[in-house]
Amino acid sequence: xxxxxxxxxxxxxxxxxxxxxxxxxxxxxxxxxxxxxxxxxxxxxxxxxxxxxxxxxxxxxxxxxxxxxxxxxxxxxxxxxxxxxxxxxxxxxxxxxxxxxxxxxxxxxxxxxxxxxxxxxxxxxxxxxxxxxxxxxxxxxxxxxxxxxxxxxxxxxxxxxxx
Amino acid sequence: xxxxxxxxxxxxxxxxxxxxxxxxxxxxxxxxxxxxxxxxxxxxxxxxxxxxxxxxxxxxxxxxxxxxxxxxxxxxx
Numbered sequence: 310x311x312x313x314x315x316x317x318x319x320x321x322x323x324x325x326x327x328x329x330x331x332x333x334x335x336x337x338x339x340x341x342x343x344x345x346x347x348x349x350x351x352x353x354x355x356x357x358x359x360x361x362x363x364x365x366x367x368x369x370x371x372x373x374x375x376x377x378x379x380x381x382x383x384x385x386x387x388x389x390x391x392x393x394x395x396x397x398x399x400x401x402x403x404x405x406x407x408x409x410x411x412x413x414x415x416x417x418x419x420x421x422x423x424x425x426x427x428x429x430x431x432x433x434x435x436x437x438x439x440x441x442x443x444x445x446x447x448x449x450x451x452x453x454x455x456x457x458x459x460x461x462x463x464x465x466x467x468x469x470x471x472x
Numbered sequence: 473x474x475x476x477x478x479x480x481x482x483x484x485x486x487x488x489x490x491x492x493x494x495x496x497x498x499x500x501x502x503x504x505x506x507x508x509x510x511x512x513x514x515x516x517x518x519x520x521x522x523x524x525x526x527x528x529x530x531x532x533x534x535x536x537x538x539x540x541x542x543x544x545x546x547x548x549x
Contacts, residue, residue, distance in 0.1 A: 316533065318526045331533050335540040343536055353539050356531035 315433070329436040337427035340434065341398045344423060347374065355379070370395055374403075375412055389414050390421075400424050417441050 317330040333340050343349045347363040354361035358381045366374040374390040387408045394402040406418030417440075424435040477484065488508065491497045496515060497508040 314537075316530065318529060320522055329529060331529075333533075333537065333540060335544060339540060339543060343539065349539065353532055353535035356528040357535065 314431070325440045327436075327438040329438070331434050331436075333432045333434065334430070335432055336430065337398055337425050337432045340432040341425055344425075344434070345401065347376075350374075351376075368392060368395070375408070377410075385410065387412070398425060 314332040314334060315330060316332075317328070319328040320326075321328070343353065345368050347366040350366075351361045351363050354376075355378045359378050361376055361378055362385075363374060363376040366372075366376070368374070370392055372392050374392075375387070376390070377385040377387045379385050387410050388405060389408045389412060390403045390405050392401060392403050394400070401423050403421045404418055405421055406414040406416055408414045420439040420441065422437040422439075426433050488497070492499060492508070494514070496511055496518070498511050500507045500509060
């Protein structure tokens with residue numbers, strides 16, 4: 310039903326920036342709510358089978374959202390979003406960083422910039438994610454290494470069960 | 473190399489260490505010298521990982537599509 314909605318995903322490695330554009334078949338006001346209200350964010354903010362859980366969220370400049378992505382086996386990955394700029398219904402910016410369960414942030418994080426616009430009942434959301442440091446890219450690669458190791462481990466288990 | 477990139481030798485060697493750890497470059501020892509080669513296969517794996525990152529976003533946005541439809545239906549009831 311939504312096959313004609315635009316989805317664009319680009320990574321500029323040298324600028325350390327990710328660009329995402331997506332259209333939604335809903336008004337700007339509703340889409341804005343879906344991105345800025347905890348009770349709605351938790352219903353879509355993690356890719357299944359993961360789920361998102363917001364501990365608290367103060368959507369105001371200087372306010373924070375403290376939330377976790379939870380895997381099916383119950384592992385929690387906490388993060389803190391700090392809102393740095395808000396123009397209702399059209400733009401907000403935040404600083405996102407991973408954290409432990411006690412809200413201690415692991416810096417550096419990344420800067421997120423969201424833009425919303427509507428035309429003929431279709432709302433376009435533009436997201437720019439900027440990773441400030443080389444260390445952050447290191448961390449992404451590190452995450453990749455862990456993921457790759459896990460895949461090998463799964464393969465190992467599969468081979469064991471087959472033999 | 474440090475001169476070319478306008479950074480200290482320590483900084484260059486730290487960057488190389490990280491790239492090596494991530495296996496994006498491969499060292500080849502030749503006497504006292506070490507030559508580093510670009511590991512295209514590993515970069516491809518990184519691109520594959522990025523594709524998964526993109527897939528995660530696609531999954532989330534599809535979830536949001538469903539949520540928006542549900543909310544709109546409830547509003548018209």
